[in-house]
Amino acid sequence: MNVKKAKNPAEKAMSLIFFICGMLSVAFVLFITLFLVVSGVPAIGTIGIFKFLFGTVWASTAADPKFGILPFILTSVYGTFGAVLLAVPVGLLCAIYLSKFAGSRLAELIRSAVELLAGIPSVVYGLVGMILIVPAVRTIFHLPDGANLFSAIIVLSVMVLPNVISVSETSLLAVPREYEEASLALGATYTETVFKVSVPAAKSGIASAVVLGVGRAIGEAMAVMMVSGNVANMPGLFKSVRFLTTAVASEMSYSSGLQRQALFSIALVLFIFIMIITLLLNFVFKKEKNK
Structure with missing residues (x-):
């Protein structure tokens, strides 16, 4: 006592x-x-919410300025979706290999590489993309310029990989051993057990990995600015584009007046996107937990 x-x-x-x-x-x-x-709200009130969100022309420094951010919104959505679509299967398979198949020494080596990949600054990813990916895309697809949405998706997918691998591996390692033993005792092979028992049991953690990947992709600025062309076009796979984040980063240094307020409005839209994604996923997780 x-x-x-x-x-x-x-x-x-x-x-x-x-x-x-x-x-x-x-x-x-x-x-x-x-x-x-x-x-951010004052600029939206001045421009008009419909013109701001659904306008297709961004000309903030023109004599008759226009502040339509629909190209930025669609580019961010397409770029994030493309990066996650590429990174999640590769990252999940890598996590499965590390947690269920790899030997201890090899697994430790790969984990070290993944941790190093996570620690590389964004500007380095952008620099490597400019030097290697952009010229390669230009040559392979016979384009006048390789700085486009496709190059940005490739860079973003590599940046998302460490988050997906680390969180997915942790979730797979947390699956009770009894689940796998029961499946093996019923006659399933080890590979069948991993994909039909372990992976479904870790799906909430894998979903969290996807959320982290989405957050990393949608919030990245410097790397995509260096490989996407940074032009306010409506998105196309091989067109130079500008993301929501790069729109703010590229113009904030010299902005003033309504232009500066509009950049804060873009940041507000980006913040709302992230909030909506988080709330939706929390709702899904809570519903899954109740089941």
């Missing part, structure tokens, strides 16, 4: 510290939300 009483003050202090840290996280989110709303 004396030991428990002696620990109480320390436990209370740690609980208070944890509570403060948690509230700080909430406060930061609220502050960012409030800042984006205050900074």
Whole structure:
């Protein structure tokens, strides 16, 4: 009893510290939300929400400026979808191999490579893309310029891979061994057990990996700016395009007045996209948990 009483003050202090840290996280989110709303809503009111969201022309520095961001929205959606479509199958298969098939030494080597891949700065990905991917795309597809949406998708898919591999592997390793033993005892092969028992049992964690990948892809700016051409066109696979993030990054340094406010509005739209994705996935996870 004396030991428990002696620990109480320390436990209370740690609980208070944890509570403060948690509230700080909430406060930061609220502050960012409030800042984006205050900074971005006035421009939407001035331009008009329909013209802003569904306009197809962005000419912020013209004599008669236009602020339509539909090309940026569609480019971000297509680019993120394409990157996830490429990265998730490769990342999931790599995670399955690391967690279920690879030897300990080889698995440790591959994990180190994945961790290194996750730690590479975005600008390095963009530089490698400019030097290797953009010329290769131009040569292979006989294009005048290889800086386009396709090149951006390739770069983004490589950047998404570490998130998908790491989280998926952790989820697969957390599947109880009894599930696999029961499947093997019923006569299933080891490969059948992995794909029909282990992977379905880890699907919530794999879905979390996809969420992280989507967040990484939709929020990337520097790398895609260097390989996408950074031109405000309606998206096409082999056209130079501009993402929501790159629209803000490329013009913020010299913007002023309504142009600057419109860039904050783009950031607000991007923030709302991320919130919607998070809420939808939380709803799906909660529904799956209740089942």
